[in-house]
Amino acid sequence: MQGDAQVIEILNDVLTAELTSINQYFVDAKMLANWGYERLGEHYHDESIDEMKDADALIERILYLDGVPNLQRLGTVRVGEDPVEKINLALDLERESIVRLNGGIAVCVERADNGTRELLEHILEGEETHADWLETQLTLVDQLGAANYLAQQLH
Amino acid sequence: MYVCSCRGVTDRTIRATIQGGAETVEEIGRRCGAGTRCGGCWPVLDELIDRLADPATRPQPAA
Numbered sequence: 001m002q003g004d005a006q007v008i009e010i011l012n013d014v015l016t017a018e019l020t021s022i023n024q025y026f027v028d029a030k031m032l033a034n035w036g037y038e039r040l041g042e043h044y045h046d047e048s049i050d051e052m053k054d055a056d057a058l059i060e061r062i063l064y065l066d067g068v069p070n071l072q073r074l075g076t077v078r079v080g081e082d083p084v085e086k087i088n089l090a091l092d093l094e095r096e097s098i099v100r101l102n103g104g105i106a107v108c109v110e111r112a113d114n115g116t117r118e119l120l121e122h123i124l125e126g127e128e129t130h131a132d133w134l135e136t137q138l139t140l141v142d143q144l145g146a147a148n149y150l151a152q153q154l155h
Numbered sequence: 156m157y158v159c160s161c162r163g164v165t166d167r168t169i170r171a172t173i174q175g176g177a178e179t180v181e182e183i184g185r186r187c188g189a190g191t192r193c194g195g196c197w198p199v200l201d202e203l204i205d206r207l208a209d210p211a212t213r214p215q216p217a218a
Binding site for chain 2: 074076077078079080081085089
């Protein structure tokens with residue numbers, strides 16, 4: 001089905017962000033595990049896989065709309081040097097995603113592309129849940145201190 | 156944060172390099188190695204130059 005050009009562009013922009021997140025969270029997961037923070041690393045690993053599932057659905061949607069999925073383009077992978085910096089950088093990424101997705105959903109409504117709107121809404125809910133989890137971790141770091149928080153991330 | 160993954164250079168090193176007078180991507184590369192391989196971090200280097208370099212001494216792009 002021939003899709004609206006602007007909607008396809010939005011889908012590709014969201015895809016770029018997902019591909020960036022996959023890589024950022026994957027390298028974060030491996031670094032965290034290497035430092036011994038197995039529990040936090042596992043969470044990052046699962047987040048990376050979730051982003052890959054989003055990328056899967058986006059690529060399918062772009063192809064359905066007769067667009068070309070862009071897997072060439074990648075945003076800046078922001079690799080934190082310690083666990084708390086990684087959480088802050090992940091939250092930056094998620095907050096940017098939420099703004100991008102809400103903007104994309106508005107365009108889908110305007111262009112009456114409810115299939116894409118529904119997909120973006122589903123992805124948005126996932127990103128909001130992740131942002132909420134990250135905010136909780138930062139609150140815990142504040143309340144417990146970094147050392148106490150990190151002691152809970154070993155196993 | 157690691158800005159240049161190829162050479163493992165952090166934003167702190169790059170900020171210090173810019174504040175030490177490196178005001179182009181090429182000069183940053185010469186001094187600390189960042190951005191001398193794949194070039195994927197150039198947009199971030201440009202952003203840091205814009206934010207930190209002294210406007211008085213920074214080479215102006217040709218009009």
